Amino acid sequence: MEFNFVGKKALVTGGGSGLGRECALLFAKGGADVLIADLKPERCEAVANEVRALGRNAIAYAIDVTDYNQVEAMYKKIVEEWGTVDFVVNSAGVCLTEDLTAQSVNDIDLSIDVNIKGTIYSCREALAIMRPKKYGKIVNMSSIAAKACLGGFSVYSATKAAVLAATASLGREAALDNVTVNCICPGIIKTSMWEEILDQLAGDDQAERDKVWAEWTAGTPNGKPQDPIDIANMVAFLCTEEARYITSQNIGVDGGYTF
Numbered sequence: 001m002e003f004n005f006v007g008k009k010a011l012v013t014g015g016g017s018g019l020g021r022e023c024a025l026l027f028a029k030g031g032a033d034v035l036i037a038d039l040k041p042e043r044c045e046a047v048a049n050e051v052r053a054l055g056r057n058a059i060a061y062a063i064d065v066t067d068y069n070q071v072e073a074m075y076k077k078i079v080e081e082w083g084t085v086d087f088v089v090n091s092a093g094v095c096l097t098e099d100l101t102a103q104s105v106n107d108i109d110l111s112i113d114v115n116i117k118g119t120i121y122s123c124r125e126a127l128a129i130m131r132p133k134k135y136g137k138i139v140n141m142s143s144i145a146a147k148a149c150l151g152g153f154s155v156y157s158a159t160k161a162a163v164l165a166a167t168a169s170l171g172r173e174a175a176l177d178n179v180t181v182n183c184i185c186p187g188i189i190k191t192s193m194w195e196e197i198l199d200q201l202a203g204d205d206q207a208e209r210d211k212v213w214a215e216w217t218a219g220t221p222n223g224k225p226q227d228p229i230d231i232a233n234m235v236a237f238l239c240t241e242e243a244r245y246i247t248s249q250n251i252g253v254d255g256g257y258t259f
């Protein structure tokens, strides 16, 4: 799909990898400038360079989204540099799987801090800019895990259900200000997050990793592998004027895995 985002300013958390990276590149292909925010500075730089190679401006912004002060400072930076922010994608996330009794309190807290607090902090700052100017598009990353609540994923599922609920509420809060807030529930996509999930579920043995991956993806009704671009296309569509009437929604892009 081709999108026209000329003149738009986008901010993508988790933009250094996987789904966030793909969103950043699709924004840039459409003509937007993009701030790439990620915990890992080298990932920010690499994706910012990919955006620049597409002829757009990029800011590589290393950040821990669990720290409110850092999130506030990031939005100050984009306003200082580019005057505003039009699109925000909150894709920073962690998926730490374990039966709850075996899961460390540290992992529980980290999941909640990154997936819930990080998303809400970013939405708070984004809305403070978008609502007064009566324009903006926010897309959060929830997950099929918010709906298909499998064993071993209790904390992750809870965090993603929280993203879904916060999105629905925020969309209504901002509706009269011409700001849309939606979330996507992606299916199963082989990003660095899934490599880390396979570390947890299957360890180092490649045959075991392939087996676990095949078992997981076998549950996808359309039987096709999913790519980051499938998510980026929906994110980009939600940022068009054609999608102006869509807000507060959670949209499954998962080959029919959930409904």
Ligand SMILES: NC(=O)c1ccc[n+]([C@@H]2O[C@H](COP(=O)([O-])OP(=O)(O)OC[C@H]3O[C@@H](n4cnc5c(N)ncnc54)[C@H](O)[C@@H]3O)[C@@H](O)[C@H]2O)c1
Binding pocket: 013, 014, 015, 016, 017, 018, 019, 020, 037, 038, 039, 040, 043, 063, 064, 065, 066, 090, 091, 092, 093, 094, 095, 114, 118, 141, 142, 143, 144, 145, 185, 186, 187, 188, 189, 190, 191, 192, 193, 194
């Ligand atoms: N890949 C999938 O199958 C899948 C499925 C459903 C939902 N999701 C969700 O989509 C989002 C993106 O996932 P992905 O697959 O691209 O993962 P990914 O690991 O490739 O990318 C996530 C990025 O978030 C960054 N990040 C982690 N903690 C951070 C923090 N505290 N501050 C700033 N950045 C931080 C990581 O450094 C990483 O670059 C996540 O929220 C994930 O839960 C992914």
